[in-house]
Amino acid sequence: MVKVRVPATSANIGPGFDSMGIALGLYNYVTAEETGGAGLTIKITDSSKSFLPENENNLVYRSMKRVFDITGYKPRGLKLTLKNNIMVTRGLGSSSAGIVGGIVAANRLCGDELSMDELLKLAADIEGHPDNVTPALLGGFTVNVMTKNAIRYVKTELDDKALRFAALVPDFYLQTKKSRGVLPKSVPHGDAVYNTGHSALLTASLISGKYENIRTAVGDKLHQNYRRRLIPNMDSLFRLCYDNGALGVYLSGAGPTIIAIIEADNRAFGCSISRVLLDKMKDWKLHILSPDNIGASIIENN
Numbered sequence: 001m002v003k004v005r006v007p008a009t010s011a012n013i014g015p016g017f018d019s020m021g022i023a024l025g026l027y028n029y030v031t032a033e034e035t036g037g038a039g040l041t042i043k044i045t046d047s048s049k050s051f052l053p054e055n056e057n058n059l060v061y062r063s064m065k066r067v068f069d070i071t072g073y074k075p076r077g078l079k080l081t082l083k084n085n086i087m088v089t090r091g092l093g094s095s096s097a098g099i100v101g102g103i104v105a106a107n108r109l110c111g112d113e114l115s116m117d118e119l120l121k122l123a124a125d126i127e128g129h130p131d132n133v134t135p136a137l138l139g140g141f142t143v144n145v146m147t148k149n150a151i152r153y154v155k156t157e158l159d160d161k162a163l164r165f166a167a168l169v170p171d172f173y174l175q176t177k178k179s180r181g182v183l184p185k186s187v188p189h190g191d192a193v194y195n196t197g198h199s200a201l202l203t204a205s206l207i208s209g210k211y212e213n214i215r216t217a218v219g220d221k222l223h224q225n226y227r228r229r230l231i232p233n234m235d236s237l238f239r240l241c242y243d244n245g246a247l248g249v250y251l252s253g254a255g256p257t258i259i260a261i262i263e264a265d266n267r268a269f270g271c272s273i274s275r276v277l278l279d280k281m282k283d284w285k286l287h288i289l290s291p292d293n294i295g296a297s298i299i300e301n302n
Helices: 059-071 094-109 116-127 133-138 176-181 189-208 211-217 224-230 234-243 267-280
Strands: 002-012 016-034 040-044 078-084 141-146 151-156 163-170 248-251 258-263 284-289 297-301
Touching: 002 094, 002 133, 016 094, 016 133, 016 163, 016 189, 016 284, 040 059, 059 078, 059 094, 059 116, 078 094, 094 116, 094 133, 094 297, 116 133, 116 151, 133 141, 133 151, 141 189, 163 234, 163 267, 176 224, 189 211, 211 248, 211 258, 224 248, 234 248, 234 258, 234 267, 258 267, 267 284
Parallel strands: 040 078
Antiparallel strands: 002 016, 002 297, 016 078, 016 141, 141 151, 163 258, 163 284, 248 258
16 A cells, blocks of 8 residues: 655746746645455545546546556556545646656556656656646756656755745636636747746746745746636735735636745735635635645555
């Protein structure tokens, strides 16, 4: 039996479209056990069981099967127990957590035949892009590029004593397909140049600890403006977070979650934002999360 813990992730971080991500301290758990008999049993122990499949169509199992097919391993019966704390279709990497949890668990059952780089490439192939799966697997702040044969990345551990990530999560879903559907097929050259500079500044600032640059660095012209109409109150929530001392605010992944990067000692932020949400926007909830520098980890194996 193997139990895997996988963190939530936040991608793009403003200008880093499909290329940047951060692992956050909110976790899904995958427990996989060979039963010695035939068949598959999947049990989801949280409310997501009402809409996620408990059969061969489950993303965790489908990801595991990719590992089994590659390695030639044939489990004799499989029992999966899934605990999903990461909110589904909210822009916090729930699908990446499922993929990574599945392939890490399957790889351990196979005797760790695949290397970390092979697991990363497989996860990105399943997901279609590396910005969420890389931090989900490796932890930290990652910058990544997907090539034909590999994922090229740099991981940096973030200071969990300095930064927090305040996730404002609404009670409505936003499918990635719909969110990507509003993006144009091409953008003006000036917008591309804008994002190139801002993503470079954001990367350098997070690595160096020059957090005073973050407000400028999270500027984006590739996706957030186009997705704004899909997310009610987005502009007002950005202003609210900045008025309460946020270092930077951005749309997490494809949305609809909004994340404010705050200083860890800004204890008034949570109280102020929660009060406004309770009074005026009851369909939004605040979760203040630490960065996770570990990534997917096997927490039980016997």
